[in-house]
Amino acid sequence: MPQLTEPAVAYLAFKAAQKLYGKELAALPPNELARVERMAHQQHALEARVLATPEARDAMVPPVTRDAAMAEIRGRYASDDEFSSDLARNGLDESSFSTALERELRVEAILEKVASGAAKVSDTDIELYYLYHPQRFRRPETRLARHILITINETIAENTREAARKRIEEIAARLAKEPQRFEEQALKHSECPTALEGGKLGDLPRGKLFPELDQALFELNAGEVSTVLESELGFHLLRCDAISVEHVMSHAEAAPHIRQKLEQQRKQAAQKNWIKTLLQPEFQT
Numbered sequence: 001m002p003q004l005t006e007p008a009v010a011y012l013a014f015k016a017a018q019k020l021y022g023k024e025l026a027a028l029p030p031n032e033l034a035r036v037e038r039m040a041h042q043q044h045a046l047e048a049r050v051l052a053t054p055e056a057r058d059a060m061v062p063p064v065t066r067d068a069a070m071a072e073i074r075g076r077y078a079s080d081d082e083f084s085s086d087l088a089r090n091g092l093d094e095s096s097f098s099t100a101l102e103r104e105l106r107v108e109a110i111l112e113k114v115a116s117g118a119a120k121v122s123d124t125d126i127e128l129y130y131l132y133h134p135q136r137f138r139r140p141e142t143r144l145a146r147h148i149l150i151t152i153n154e155t156i157a158e159n160t161r162e163a164a165r166k167r168i169e170e171i172a173a174r175l176a177k178e179p180q181r182f183e184e185q186a187l188k189h190s191e192c193p194t195a196l197e198g199g200k201l202g203d204l205p206r207g208k209l210f211p212e213l214d215q216a217l218f219e220l221n222a223g224e225v226s227t228v229l230e231s232e233l234g235f236h237l238l239r240c241d242a243i244s245v246e247h248v249m250s251h252a253e254a255a256p257h258i259r260q261k262l263e264q265q266r267k268q269a270a271q272k273n274w275i276k277t278l279l280q281p282e283f284q285t
Contacts, residue, residue: 011100115267
């Protein structure tokens with residue numbers, strides 16, 4: 001077990017081991033453990049500088065916020081005992097973990113406070129972004145699709161190739177007379193998890209389905225049901241519920257997305273530049 005005596009460092013190492021390698025600290029080989037420990041110490045040192053800044057004075061974490069974050073993490077475990085055991089294996093207990101978590105949340109609050117000082121995004125900024133990035137707002141043709149799947153499995157009597165073909169053709173015959181029953185037939189007969197939503201596949205651009213299904217879907221008119229199709233999964237029936245033609249988003253459609261993107265970029269830039277100042281020699285002295 002690594003010797004990380006500072007609980008906050010042990011906490012950061014605990015998180016880094018999971019994020020980078022999906023493992024507990026004790027399960028890391030020496031080279032991975034060394035990397036995790038180095039990262040944890042570096043992050044702890046940087047966080048100490050963040051907490052020493054004037055911006056940190058009013059940055060508080062309400063107990064309810066800390067408790068909610070603690071509950072969310074605890075909820076990832078099957079039981080409280082499993083949670084406590086995992087902490088113990090990583091050199092932590094619930095008290096030190098809670099303290100380290102609160103420290104992390106306080107650092108996040110400080111960075112959010114710094115981000116709030118970023119330059120505001122104006123309507124002109126949005127208009128210019130829209131004008132200079134036209135390809136980002138081009139939307140391809142899509143089809144809102146549903147399907148019914150009958151799988152082929154020669155070890156199951158009702159799913160042998162012959163039986164499966166017969167079943168899908170019987171469904172197709174019913175739908176030829178009453179196409180409005182597609183969702184009901186999907187719920188009753190489809191052997192795909194999408195059956196629970198009436199066979200809904202979603203709004204699909206080209207290239208998302210098996211090639212033979214993709215081609216058929218984009219040849220259908222809105223409201224039309226395909227003939228019986230076959231893929232490596234089995235036999236299918238497709239229905240095209242609606243068609244969205246290729247188009248370029250209008251400025252009004254794109255504006256909220258552009259604003260969100262630019263605001264996020266500016267917040268991240270403000271945080272990055274502020275952190276850079278903390279790494280300058282004059283700050284360290």
